Amino acid sequence: AQSVTQPDIHITVSEGASLELRCNYSYGATPYLFWYVQSPGQGLQLLLKYFSGDTLVQGIKGFEAEFKRSQSSFNLRKPSVHWSDAAEYFCAVGGFTGGGNKLTFGTGTQLKVEL
């Protein structure tokens, strides 16, 4: 069965500081990996995704993530956080099986940005 662990429930960083959100996954084959962001009262927006190829992927809003197969990790990073980055972040894993691509999500990390 596929699963995702986000070990940090809450993270607080100062504006301008760097950020790393952790994600570990379990999946029986080559995974598709995603990071989504959710602002309060909103749906989820895709930040970035990894299917294959270069293990360092760039996303929107200056975010990047690195796929490390040996560590089963897909950590999200940003070199300098802005106050508008405060939101909840979800890591997800899936694959193309049975004609579709259902995703399993982690429990999320709530990011607070101190001014």
Add this chain to the structure above:
Amino acid sequence: DAEITQSPRHKITETGRQVTLACHQTWNHNNMFWYRQDLGHGLRLIHYSYGVQDTNKGEVSDGYSVSRSNTEDLPLTLESAASSQTSVYFCASSGAGANTGELFFGEGSRLTVL
């Protein structure tokens, strides 16, 4: 622009009542999904569909049902609402084929069961 819409956005109902949440997408996507979001649990998959007349159970399907009679719609029905089904429900869709996989989400339906 293509979009995915959910209705109602907010609903309060009573225990034992049947409730249907609507989901309509104009992406022409084959794949549609229903998730529920609860504090401490993230998003959990309820049901999903990979095409017309196809439906599948997710990890938390008990007490829910879906039907897919056309490409655009995947209504979620709570047969007899329970307080444990108080949650925020998200519908999502994605295109078919490998190297897709990105889910497009609706804005959610907040359901309260009293």
